[in-house]
Amino acid sequence: MADIRNYTINFGPQHPAAHGVLRLVLELDGEVIERADPHIGLLHRGTEKLAETKTFLQAVPYMDRLDYMSMMLNEHAYVMVIERLLGLRVPERAQYIRVMFDEITRILNHLLWLGTHALDVGAMTVFLYAFREREDLIDVYEAVTGARMHAAYYRPGGVYRDLPERMPQYQVTRGKNEADLRRMNENRQGSVLDFIDDFTRRFPGYVDDYETLLTDNRIWKQRTVGIGVLDPDRAKALGMTGPMLRGSGIAWDLRKLQPYEVYDRMDFEIPVGRAGDSYDRYLVRIEEMRESNKIIRQCVDWLKRNPGPVIVDNHKVAPPSRESMKSNMEELIHHFKLFTEGMHVPEGEAYAAVEHAKGEFGVYLVSDGANKPYRLKLRAPGFSHLAALDEMSRGHMIADVVAIIGTLDIVFGDIDR
């Protein structure tokens, strides 16, 4: 009788299916997982500690770099916690812009998740389609903020600037002739809002395309149905939020149940799964993209009709306009003080959470009245999701670990912080 022993293998930290720098120590019995021990922290930059040495405004761009797949959602929780302690009321137009960009970001995140998850499981095509649509939305990011990813657009008190009147167009290059350009610039003739509006008309058809490729695909179902099952009570005990919780059948969504900004005026549904497996979570996220699309349309509609300010008129928090800064002594002092010393947040503590694309993203801020946070704690959804990987993957095969990592929708920027 041969001596049978379990063996341990190392998965990552450089592995295309590890979605970043995840080192996973797997204890195997044959090909069956006995224990999975994720080693994280390879991307730990100490964002929370760095924020303690920066003024409140200087820490905004750090938030983009947390979950670098849903940039503005991170910023949103951060500016919300500052606004709560300051007792600021954000102008209505800024609230609509934030809701619209939250949902654009959610679609961006889900498209990337869908593409990479399918790629891990073996379907190449979805990835290419998903990135085609991401390109349009990333162009919107660029047109509005000047940056394709790390936007730094949300500011305490509102958003940095209003939506531009003109959508940038493709220019003539050696590779593109006039006819190509006319076709490519067809939906870029109007404002940014017109371009987003056009996108929301096209997008439901694209989601149908993804569903044609995957929903009834035999291989896709064999790889995801019954994999990583979480029953509702266990999902709650493990601290699951967002699509991970809704996939198990719990209709919990902060946008509906603890609405912030103008989500209470939006008309949308909360999709929930039933079986709590990878396939149900896939269906939930696909439906969420359709619901996000509906919310974007409602915001575009409102924003086209209602011009107005997009940031508060309180110069202790938001800078004065360039013109008044250059012609008015008082405003010049405000501008100087805001960008050198920064704003002071009153002593106290607060926790603000948003329904992030991945789950609940919360920011806990302790302020002692200084111009910098005393303690900033970022509650990343992926952190508790990845902690459950051990339990979810036990008894599955090695190949299923890849499918489970995919369904967790993890990004190391926010797990390691």
Next chain:
Amino acid sequence: MPLTPEALLARIEDALGDKLVASRIAVGELTIEVKPEDWVEVAFALRDEPALAFDLMMDLCGVDYSAYKDGAREGARFAVVLHLLSVVKNHRLRVRTFCADDELPMLASLIEVWPAVNWFEREAFDLFGIVFEGHPDLRRILTDYGFIGHPFRKDFPISGHVEMRYDPELKRVVYQPVSIDPREVTPRIVREDHYGGGV
């Protein structure tokens, strides 16, 4: 609709009795403080009391209060802050406790109450050096293998103590004392109340 913080506080007073040391309602959020020796018992009560039903552990983190208001604050140094959410009842709560010993902060683990707390306690141990008694696997989580010190303590410099480089002679990565100094571009300032008209 979610319960008002005042109504939630009344229910918590009923459930915890004299275990409740202090409570505070600010910016629409309820914070309660409990003694470290009651930590696990309070957690069970908050989870199992049907009127409270805190079934989701959202966040657990350490806070080092040693530099609060530039050191003007008295009292214990390390606090553990717990954020709870009830999915069933739709309300939130923040629970705080101060560890008794500043030199070796210890607290009982909540792993039996909410399994989700596992990595959060490892993180608080790693970054603040708070030891959670009864935790099954209290290893460092975010810092490097073999890291020395607890980086989120206020007396740990932002630049760290060691840096890493490749040594071509030894043909491996070596650690050496940091060659940079901590640099502060904007000083930290605490102003008096309503400075310059206030917000």
